[in-house]
Amino acid sequence: MAAEGVTAKRADARRNVESILDAAVALLAIDPGVSVNEIAKAAGVGRVTLYGHFPSRAALVEAVSLRVIASTDQALGAIDLEGDPRDAMARLLEATWRLTHRFGAVVIAASGVLTPEEMRRVHEGLARRVHALVERGRDEGAFRRDMPVVWQLATIQAVLHGASAAVHRGDVTTDDATRLVRDTVLAALAVTSSA
Amino acid sequence: MAAEGVTAKRADARRNVESILDAAVALLAIDPGVSVNEIAKAAGVGRVTLYGHFPSRAALVEAVSLRVIASTDQALGAIDLEGDPRDAMARLLEATWRLTHRFGAVVIAASGVLTPEEMRRVHEGLARRVHALVERGRDEGAFRRDMPVVWQLATIQAVLHGASAAVHRGDVTTDDATRLVRDTVLAALAVTSSA
DNA sequence: CTTAAGGCGTACACCATTGTTCGAGAAAAG
DNA sequence: CTTTTCTCGAACAATGGTGTACGCCTTAAG
Structure with missing residues (x-):
């Protein structure tokens, strides 16, 4: 047809x-x-x-990657990123956490198949929203500015990944992880009261 | 002889x-x-x-693991964990970060060779100090108690791992990472002023 | 029902890696 | 210097994964 x-x-x-x-x-x-x-x-x-x-195996992994990317992009595109950066980050984290937990190591498999350029583009597309939100939060005084933005992004990713591992280990439930990821990341990003 | x-x-x-x-x-x-x-x-x-x-390859990996474990255990054993939990955590993190960055993925290689029981014992030995310190910090009101201890340990590990990846990516220098790991973990553990 | 597309198992070639064997030669120990 | 130990390369078998070829059978489509 x-x-x-x-x-x-x-x-x-x-x-x-x-x-x-x-x-x-x-x-x-x-x-x-x-x-x-x-x-x-x-x-x-x-x-x-x-x-x-x-x-080939590579073609399969690539197809899987495309599917995961599309699904991820669509889910994140529906998130409202307006309003207080803290609230927006909470919403974004909740969705991102679900995706991270669901797809996890696909990224690693993809990294062995996709070209570095493709990987960079994909990562760019997905990290763009988080990046922009972190920037805005810093500008508006909601997030601390005494750390590089790339570090803050790396921290978010690390916590998400660690949460996935913790759930697989059975240390916390998926639902608990949702709250913990949010609270932990927001605490790490918040401006320190002692400063 | x-x-x-x-x-x-x-x-x-x-x-x-x-x-x-x-x-x-x-x-x-x-x-x-x-x-x-x-x-x-x-x-x-x-x-x-x-x-x-x-x-065999397994024997080599095991020997490497033992060497790394011994080296790690010795380095961490020299850390002073008394005094303010925040300061003690800062010292512990600094040393742990260096070890994590230096040895990194050896743990993954070891997990494929050592028995689960051995892995558990090793991990127990290394995480014991951090665990005890987190507990003390919670008891003394320095660290927040609205999160499970295992989650806080997972977070620390995640940030350390993420820092190692960030350095390998070239996003931050090793020296910067030392400070960033410390500040980020302490912020994540600190009691929230808004509570 | 007829036909063609697709599924499936077997078998094979190919490649990388692990682990072993052999023998010649280099190097440490005495 | 002599002896013993160790190195080292080449060659070999075994394993486990990828990718292909062939033939028979099942099943969707008309």
Whole structure:
């Protein structure tokens, strides 16, 4: 329908592609080095079938990355970043945390496949919102200015990643982590009363 | 000399073992999956020579782990943890940061070789000091109590790890990171003035 | 129902890595 | 100098992963 040059894929083929992508996202989010065999098995298809849809492991990882990026970008785009920087950051963190926890190590898998330039562009696109919000918070006196912005961004990312690890370890629940990430990051960004 | 049961190793053999361990620590701290070949090459010895001293890759990683653990334990044991919890935490963080940055990913390599029980014991030994200090700080009203201790420990670890990544990325210098880690962690642990 | 697209298992080539063996040669120890 | 230990390269088997070729079978599509 879309293009008549390519013979429309059969229904089960489309279903399998979806299964493969779903399984790949789930497994790559835990272990970036998972084998194609395991992904195919988890998707309920044969390894050869997987290769019928994705010419190589790299292509699969790339497809997964694109899917994760699109999903992430869409979710973050819906966040209201206006108003008090602290409140906006709280909202942004809540959404970002869910995404980080859900996709986790996919980034690591992607870093081995995508070119550094592609990685930079993706990271840029996702970090842009946080970056802009941190800048605004600093300008408006809500966030401390005695640290580099890049450091503050790195801290946010580190806390998110650490929260994901803590949940996987069973130290805290996902719901608790939502609150803890927010409070911890806001405390780290807040202007010190002793200054 | 030490024991007459074993024939004393030759001088160059001892030197080579040291070279191998040094190279292994350096390489494993960057890439936990580095090959034996690369380690041997970096140490300036043949791969077979390496296998002459360490029966397997796992044995090498274990030896490296033990060396790192001993070095870490000794360095942290020299820290004065008395006095104001904030000051003590600052001192502890400074030392821990240097170790984290120096050894980094060795932990990841070790996790694939050491048994979970061994890993737990090692982690316990290293986290014990931080844990005790956080507890004391909470009891004395210096650190906030509206977060689980395990979360606060996870946060500290996350910031340290993130700092190491930031330095490797070139976002901040090692010296800056020392100060930033301290200030960020203390801000995250501090009791909120708004509460 | 007929047909073609897709699924699936087996088997194979290929590559990197681990771990071993052998023998010649260099170097330390006495 | 002699002996013993160690180094080192080359070669080999084993493993585990990626990617391909082939043939049979299932299933969607018309």
